[in-house]
Amino acid sequence: MTNKWWQDAVVYQIYPRSFLDTNQDGIGDLPGIISKLDYLKDLEVNCLWLCPVYRSPGKDNGYDISDYTDINPEFGTLSDMDLLIREAGQRGIKIIMDLVINHTSDQHPWFLKSKDKNSPYRDYYFWKEDTNGKPPNNWTGFFGGKTWSKDPGSGDWYLHLFAKEQPDLNYHNPAVIEEIKSILKFWLDKGIAGFRCDVINILWKESLNDGRKRLILTGSEHYISKQRNHDILKTLRKDVLDLYDCFTVGETVFITPEDARDFILPERKELDMIFSFEHMETDQIIVKWFKTKFKPKKLFQTLIKWQKELPWNANYLENHDQPRSVSRFGNDGKHREVSAKMLAVLLLTLRGTPFIYQGQELGMTGFDFQSMEDIRDVESINIHRLAKSLHIPKKIRWQMIRRTSRDNARTPFQWSDENYAGFTKETPWIKVNGNYKRIHAKEQIKNPDSVLTFYKKLIALRKNSVVLRKGSFTSVYYDKNIFVYKRTYEEESILVLLNFSDRKIEYQSSGSVLFTNYKRELYDGVLNPYEGLLLQL
Ligand code: TEU
Numbered sequence: 460m461t462n463k464w465w466q467d468a469v470v471y472q473i474y475p476r477s478f479l480d481t482n483q484d485g486i487g488d489l490p491g492i493i494s495k496l497d498y499l500k501d502l503e504v505n506c507l508w509l510c511p512v513y514r515s516p517g518k519d520n521g522y523d524i525s526d527y528t529d530i531n532p533e534f535g536t537l538s539d540m541d542l543l544i545r546e547a548g549q550r551g552i553k554i555i556m557d558l559v560i561n562h563t564s565d566q567h568p569w570f571l572k573s574k575d576k577n578s579p580y581r582d583y584y585f586w587k588e589d590t591n592g593k594p595p596n597n598w599t600g601f602f603g604g605k606t607w608s609k610d611p612g613s614g615d616w617y618l619h620l621f622a623k624e625q626p627d628l629n630y631h632n633p634a635v636i637e638e639i640k641s642i643l644k645f646w647l648d649k650g651i652a653g654f655r656c657d658v659i660n661i662l663w664k665e666s667l668n669d670g671r672k673r674l675i676l677t678g679s680e681h682y683i684s685k686q687r688n689h690d691i692l693k694t695l696r697k698d699v700l701d702l703y704d705c706f707t708v709g710e711t712v713f714i715t716p717e718d719a720r721d722f723i724l725p726e727r728k729e730l731d732m733i734f735s736f737e738h739m740e741t742d743q744i745i746v747k748w749f750k751t752k753f754k755p756k757k758l759f760q761t762l763i764k765w766q767k768e769l770p771w772n773a774n775y776l777e778n779h780d781q782p783r784s785v786s787r788f789g790n791d792g793k794h795r796e797v798s799a800k801m802l803a804v805l806l807l808t809l810r811g812t813p814f815i816y817q818g819q820e821l822g823m824t825g826f827d828f829q830s831m832e833d834i835r836d837v838e839s840i841n842i843h844r845l846a847k848s849l850h851i852p853k854k855i856r857w858q859m860i861r862r863t864s865r866d867n868a869r870t871p872f873q874w875s876d877e878n879y880a881g882f883t884k885e886t887p888w889i890k891v892n893g894n895y896k897r898i899h900a901k902e903q904i905k906n907p908d909s910v911l912t913f914y915k916k917l918i919a920l921r922k923n924s925v926v927l928r929k930g931s932f933t934s935v936y937y938d939k940n941i942f943v944y945k946r947t948y949e950e951e952s953i954l955v956l957l958n959f960s961d962r963k964i965e966y967q968s969s970g971s972v973l974f975t976n977y978k979r980e981l982y983d984g985v986l987n988p989y990e991g992l993l994l995q996l
């Protein structure tokens with residue numbers, strides 16, 4: 460069975476706000492992405508996922524949309540977007556957009572009109588009249604804290620599972636689904652190749668009753684992965700998506716591999732792939748803010764489970780919401796480069812479509828911020844405020860933010876050792892990481908031993924390897940530091956050996972060296988510190 464184009468693809472996620480600023484307002488923009496298409500072509504990625512660039516007040520950096528069919532002037536114009544799609548297409552690069560349809564901005568005209576209880580837009584959202592001065596239920600939100608806010612004018616409550624500026628859409632109203640279909644068609648007719656679908660498994664709220672008390676997300680049993688959520692996805696697929704050559708990858712929270720099968724098995728005709736979170740929760744206790752020491756074995760066990768349970772899926776180690784992988788799963792000190800390359804071997808040799816997040820190809824690290832003054836992320840600010848209200852000591856609060864804040868992934872892309880890392884000539888919207896003089900694309904492009912050069916070679920290897928693109932996955936061995944698995948297609952097999960430790964480790968195997976992040980000709984039965992080794996069996 461031949462792979463679909465998005466199964467053979469290597470996808471590159473761009474957070475436009477932090478990619479490249481060309482009009483010197485300190486904010487990345489669409490012309491900045493256009494100017495770097497040759498850099499991306501040279502990396503041999505063939506699909507870009509753009510985080511939201513729609514018109515937005517920017518309370519959640521674009522995940523609060525006030526106009527789905529116009530571009531945020533901070534990023535550019537619709538004609539810039541048309542140019543980007545065209546220029547990327549000429550380089551064989553497709554584009555997928557970020558579809559954020561669980562909620563809109565509170566500045567969206569639909570929401571502004573819905574404040575009038577007689578408006579036809581009233582039931583686009585969840586409005587409740589105030590009866591006793593208390594929120595209509597006990598639900599708690601994704602950014603910590605409450606999920607109901609009052610409209611000052613009417614005193615009525617409205618539901619928002621994220622920030623109060625992100626009111627939830629009401630999918631009990633068929634008019635909402637029709638609006639979403641128009642949005643999909645608008646962008647697909649412009650030539651985009653699909654969507655990354657934001658928190659796509661919480662669209663259907665079964666009821667607004669109180670939820671069972673939980674440490675996080677009280678009330679979530681009423682809206683996670685409901686049957687009617689599947690029905691909505693089937694409708695969007697049948698009525699719109701199936702009419703285009705496109706794919707969807709859904710961000711799905713709190714799901715198991717069994718749940719995932721119900722979203723992405725081809726016969727379900729809902730989504731093509733999903734982003735799961737379980738492997739990103741292997742270094743925490745209960746919630747991501749309570750980090751534990753990273754134990755590679757837990758990561759290996761989770762990856763093996765998901766590789767076995769799903770015939771195909773999206774693979775990622777970083778995105779705009781997650782800390783940088785080299786700081787989290789590798790070693791961003793002495794072994795930064797070699798461990799960043801080892802993580803590239805993991806990402807690009809698992810079965811499934813690999814997603815690389817901007818800067819991951821350079822081995823960019825978590826931020827070096829010193830205080831909350833440097834933080835921009837609404838989630839981090841809300842969580843810090845909540846922690847302070849719970850009298851968690853300042854030092855502990857800052858440690859939580861330092862390790863987990865989404866801003867770790869949102870510092871400006873490090874293009875060069877010039878001022879502001881070549882990202883902008885003016886003060887950037889968020890501080891540049893102080894290590895930009897050491898870690899930047901300009902140096903790595905011409906350095907044959909750089910992380911960037913390693914990514915290029917590995918992506919090229921993957922493109923030319925039917926085993927890596929189509930082969931089966933078999934776990935061979937793992938322990939607290941080593942992970943060994945095999946990819947097989949027909950008669951050919953590749954053994955992948957990963958050492959997640961800073962020590963040499965012995966492991967006997969046959970096979971000739973196909974690829975490694977070390978200079979070696981033969982395999983001598985010893986894995987170097989943070990070695991990622993491919994053996995042709
Ligand atoms: O994130 C969904 C979400 O649940 C995040 O809060 C995520 O769980 C957490 O940050 C990861 O540890 C999506 C977008 O990716 C995020 O940027 C948005 O803020 C959020 O939805 C609301 O649209």
Ligand code: CA
Pocket residue numbers: 479480481482483484485486487488533
């Ligand atoms: Ca700009």
